[in-house]
Amino acid sequence: MRRQRRGRNKPGESGNPDGPEVSESERLLFGGPLRYDMGWNEHADAFLELSLRSMVRRLPGMLASSLELARQADSRAARTVLAAEVGRGVAQAVSLLAVNSALGSLLTGPDIENRLRAAVPALAVMAVTMLISALLRAASTYATGRLEPKVERVATELYLERAANVELAAIEDHAFHKLLDTAQYGARSARHMISYSARVINALISLLAAAGVLTVLHPALLPLLVTMTLPSAWSALTNARRRYESFHTWVQHVRAGQLIGSLLTEPGAAPEIRVHGVGPFLLRHYRAMSETAEAEQARLSRLAARTGLAAAAWTGLATLATYATLGALLLAGAMALSVAGTAVIAIRTGSASLDTLVLEINQLHEEALFVGDLKRLYVEAAERAIPVGGEELPEEPKEIRFEDVTFSYPGEAARPALDGVSLSLPMGRIIALVGENGSGKTTLVKLLAGLYAPDRGRVLWDGVDAARADRRRLAERVAMVAQDFKRWPFTARVNVAVGRSSVPMTEERLAAAVAEAGAEEVVAGLPRGLDTLLARNFTGGHELSGGQWQRLGIARAAYRRGGILIVDEPTAALDARAELAVFEKIRALAGSGQTVVLITHRLASVRHADLVHVLERGRLVESGSPEELLARGGVYAELYALQAGQFTAPVPAPRSG
Numbered sequence: 001m002r003r004q005r006r007g008r009n010k011p012g013e014s015g016n017p018d019g020p021e022v023s024e025s026e027r028l029l030f031g032g033p034l035r036y037d038m039g040w041n042e043h044a045d046a047f048l049e050l051s052l053r054s055m056v057r058r059l060p061g062m063l064a065s066s067l068e069l070a071r072q073a074d075s076r077a078a079r080t081v082l083a084a085e086v087g088r089g090v091a092q093a094v095s096l097l098a099v100n101s102a103l104g105s106l107l108t109g110p111d112i113e114n115r116l117r118a119a120v121p122a123l124a125v126m127a128v129t130m131l132i133s134a135l136l137r138a139a140s141t142y143a144t145g146r147l148e149p150k151v152e153r154v155a156t157e158l159y160l161e162r163a164a165n166v167e168l169a170a171i172e173d174h175a176f177h178k179l180l181d182t183a184q185y186g187a188r189s190a191r192h193m194i195s196y197s198a199r200v201i202n203a204l205i206s207l208l209a210a211a212g213v214l215t216v217l218h219p220a221l222l223p224l225l226v227t228m229t230l231p232s233a234w235s236a237l238t239n240a241r242r243r244y245e246s247f248h249t250w251v252q253h254v255r256a257g258q259l260i261g262s263l264l265t266e267p268g269a270a271p272e273i274r275v276h277g278v279g280p281f282l283l284r285h286y287r288a289m290s291e292t293a294e295a296e297q298a299r300l301s302r303l304a305a306r307t308g309l310a311a312a313a314w315t316g317l318a319t320l321a322t323y324a325t326l327g328a329l330l331l332a333g334a335m336a337l338s339v340a341g342t343a344v345i346a347i348r349t350g351s352a353s354l355d356t357l358v359l360e361i362n363q364l365h366e367e368a369l370f371v372g373d374l375k376r377l378y379v380e381a382a383e384r385a386i387p388v389g390g391e392e393l394p395e396e397p398k399e400i401r402f403e404d405v406t407f408s409y410p411g412e413a414a415r416p417a418l419d420g421v422s423l424s425l426p427m428g429r430i431i432a433l434v435g436e437n438g439s440g441k442t443t444l445v446k447l448l449a450g451l452y453a454p455d456r457g458r459v460l461w462d463g464v465d466a467a468r469a470d471r472r473r474l475a476e477r478v479a480m481v482a483q484d485f486k487r488w489p490f491t492a493r494v495n496v497a498v499g500r501s502s503v504p505m506t507e508e509r510l511a512a513a514v515a516e517a518g519a520e521e522v523v524a525g526l527p528r529g530l531d532t533l534l535a536r537n538f539t540g541g542h543e544l545s546g547g548q549w550q551r552l553g554i555a556r557a558a559y560r561r562g563g564i565l566i567v568d569e570p571t572a573a574l575d576a577r578a579e580l581a582v583f584e585k586i587r588a589l590a591g592s593g594q595t596v597v598l599i600t601h602r603l604a605s606v607r608h609a610d611l612v613h614v615l616e617r618g619r620l621v622e623s624g625s626p627e628e629l630l631a632r633g634g635v636y637a638e639l640y641a642l643q644a645g646q647f648t649a650p651v652p653a654p655r656s657g
């Protein structure tokens with residue numbers, strides 16, 4: 001059952017009742033508060049049970065998971081750290097026993113010379129344990145240093161691998177995206193957990209030694225030691241919980257602040273920032289967002305200071321009680337002076353160890369919370385991963401048929417993006433999808449490429465339902481030049497070859513793809529040809545025009561050599577001559593058996609299509625050859641007439657003379 005906690009937020013409210021209000025910047029730029037309600041996820045709530053008991057209960061699990069990660073990353077270094085820390089703890093215990101024995105010898109005996117002589121063996125043991133301890137510390141430092149980056153890398157790799165493998169719908173789901181946001185800190189926390197775990201093991205053993213010595217000296221001393229340390233444990237825990245809650249509540253706000261910061265320096269936004277003078281506007285909001293975040297930091301510090309003061313008062317009283325007890329025992333003659341001396345040392349060592357232990361466990365626990373986010377991401381990403389395996393698709397299908405397909409984007413309930421669409425895509429032909437903005441053309445090709453599954457209806461490859469087919473094999477058949485295809489910040493070569501990165505990159509295949517896309521001139525114009533870096537923000541980087549990029553995008557799709565080529569607005573950024581050339585290429589492709597699914601608003605270019613489907617508000621309204629549709633006088637004919645009308649104005653006669 002969900003536990004009610006103090007200060008639970010209502011959805012959308014700031015992380016605390018007395019916390020800062022939603023800033024005007026959040027409202028204006030992002031349409032509302034960018035805080036998360038901590039109660040949004042029961043899972044996280046359960047994880048947030050930061051009580052001393054739960055923390056101690058989880059300690060073995062935390063240590064085990066940290067060790068497991070360490071073992072995966074570098075098992076030899078992990079063993080070294082473990083052995084060195086256990087060794088150091090034991091050395092400290094031996095050293096404390098030696099102190100006890102040396103004090104005993106020094107405080108009892110006939111004369112000082114004899115007493116000193118009697119203390120020599122114990123002092124020698126102390127010296128040796130100090131030496132061993134120093135050596136072990138060096139070994140542990142070296143092994144930890146080697147281990148930590150590896151642990152972070154292993155955890156990050158897992159994170160990236162899982163994140164890259166989830167369905168597109170998961171990436172677009174804001175709750176999953178938030179998990180991606182928070183989980184990215186988990187890898188760094190996994191790294192930190194290594195040294196915290198090492199220190200916890202070390203402190204545990206030395207505490208056991210001090211507690212053992214104290215119990216032997218007098219049974220009343222151990223509970224007093226614990227009472228002295230409890231306040232710092234409580235204060236550390238309380239602050240850790242507040243920090244973690246605050247982090248979760250504010251993670252999106254922080255990201256938004258960083259976004260504004262990066263927009264100010266990003267080359268893509270630079271021209272508009274200058275021409276439209278957006279700089280001061282963004283800077284003002286950056287400041288406002290930062291000030292809101294600073295107020296949250298101030299709130300946390302205020303609470304931490306208050307908690308710290310209360311804890312210090314409590315510790316002071318407990319220390320007073322401890323030393324008063326020792327005094328009383330001495331006065332009553334219940335304890336010898338030498339024993340009291342050892343007791344003082346054991347109390348000091350013990351409380352220092354206990355303090356360290358509590359702090360380290362707390363740090364470990366705080367890091368474990370973030371590693372917990374990472375593990376939740378691993379689990380959720382596995383659940384939302386693109387399924388592996390499935391039915392084989394026909395080798396050479398004759399048609400792909402959409403059968404009463406309905407699809408809505410998650411959270412977009414107003415109107416389905418596709419509504420009961422039934423249509424045929426005959427293979428080896430040019431099929432054009434036409435319709436006004438937002439009519440569902442891009443959504444349809446995304447379903448065709450297997451990026452989304454229909455909510456209702458089926459996409460059939462001959463008789464095989466794409467929803468049951470092997471999705472990776474399906475994607476292999478498709479090459480796509482999306483409207484907003486990725487302009488990778490790498491070399492031109494990679495920007496083409498990334499179309500099929502699983503095959504060896506050959507010059508022939510690259511040259512053929514560049515030629516097919518009519519991009520030879522673009523490549524020839526680059527200072528280092530295909531090896532030119534296409535990212536202005538790196539040394540030697542070069543920028544392409546929109547049309548030049550578009551030709552590289554088409555070259556990428558050609559390089560892929562998928563049986564079905566989807567081109568979404570391929571000529572939007574092309575000049576008239578280039579547009580004609582691209583359509584010539586597309587026609588030639590279709591001639592060689594390639595299926596082309598073409599989305600375009602330029603109806604003149606649709607003339608060469610074998611089949612045109614016209615969409616309107618998510619529904620199929622017309623299908624047929626361009627001539628049939630023109631003759632029918634429907635939506636297509638109307639749109640065509642509108643465009644053609646723009647060219648019927650008389651061409652001005654050249655001026656004579």
Ligand SMILES: Nc1ncnc2c1ncn2[C@@H]1O[C@H](COP(=O)(O)OP(=O)(O)OP(=O)(O)O)[C@@H](O)[C@H]1O
Nearest residue numbers: 172409412417435436437438439440441442443444
């Ligand atoms: N990723 C998305 N998440 C939510 N809604 C979306 C998403 N992509 C598109 N939509 C919505 O789905 C509907 C259909 O969009 P789609 O991009 O398929 O239209 P289109 O015909 O390709 O338009 P255009 O000609 O402008 O490219 C629109 O109402 C749009 O707002």
